[in-house]
Amino acid sequence: MAATCWCITFVIFALLILVSFVTHLTGRLIYLACVVGLAILFLAIKFYKAETITKNNANDFELPVLYLRRGEDSARRRAEIEIGTWAMGLLPPAKSVESDEDMRQCPICMEEYTRGESIQTFGVCEHDFHRSCLCSWLQRGKSSCSVCRLYLFV
Structure with missing residues (x-):
């Protein structure tokens, strides 16, 4: 100054x-x-x-970079699964595909939704996914929407 x-x-x-x-x-x-x-x-x-x-x-700040030893991969994987499970609890309740206007495709697996399937809204940005796809996405350590990259939690 x-x-x-x-x-x-x-x-x-x-x-x-x-x-x-x-x-x-x-x-x-x-x-x-x-x-x-x-x-x-x-x-x-x-x-x-x-x-x-x-x-x-x-x-500006940088996120810390973790360097893992060979044996720590399984610990990291367990932590990712735990965080993904916790993150799924933060999301709004899943809904079911009921009508033809809900017939879109999941941005993760690229398959169309079918009637009766459980779809999950990503909460922050309101993008829809198959519940199982979003669960596996979050359990792989991803915490942002695959479409718009908004983070579920900061």
Whole structure:
């Protein structure tokens, strides 16, 4: 923030000095003063943008990356199944396909819904899936909608 204020103050001060000189200068010197003023303004804006980008990157975060040993794959798989089962409990109740207008296809398995099948809504975005497809999707560690990528929980 201090550097931003410094840059803005510097630009204003430089422009004021240039304006005071412009009233007493000839044509070529006025042109030179304008070019120098624009160069100073360009540099001030460049430094201001660089600082803003640095500040915004400081607020970014990265998710931790897990490195698993060979024996830990089964523990990871058990955790994914447990999280998927827990996530299924967060979803709204499943519904049954009743009419022809409900005849669409599941985005996961790409098969059409048939009458009497149990379809599950993904809760956040309202996309529909076969209940079994969504259950296996969540148990594979996927926590976002396969269509729009909205996360079930944050």
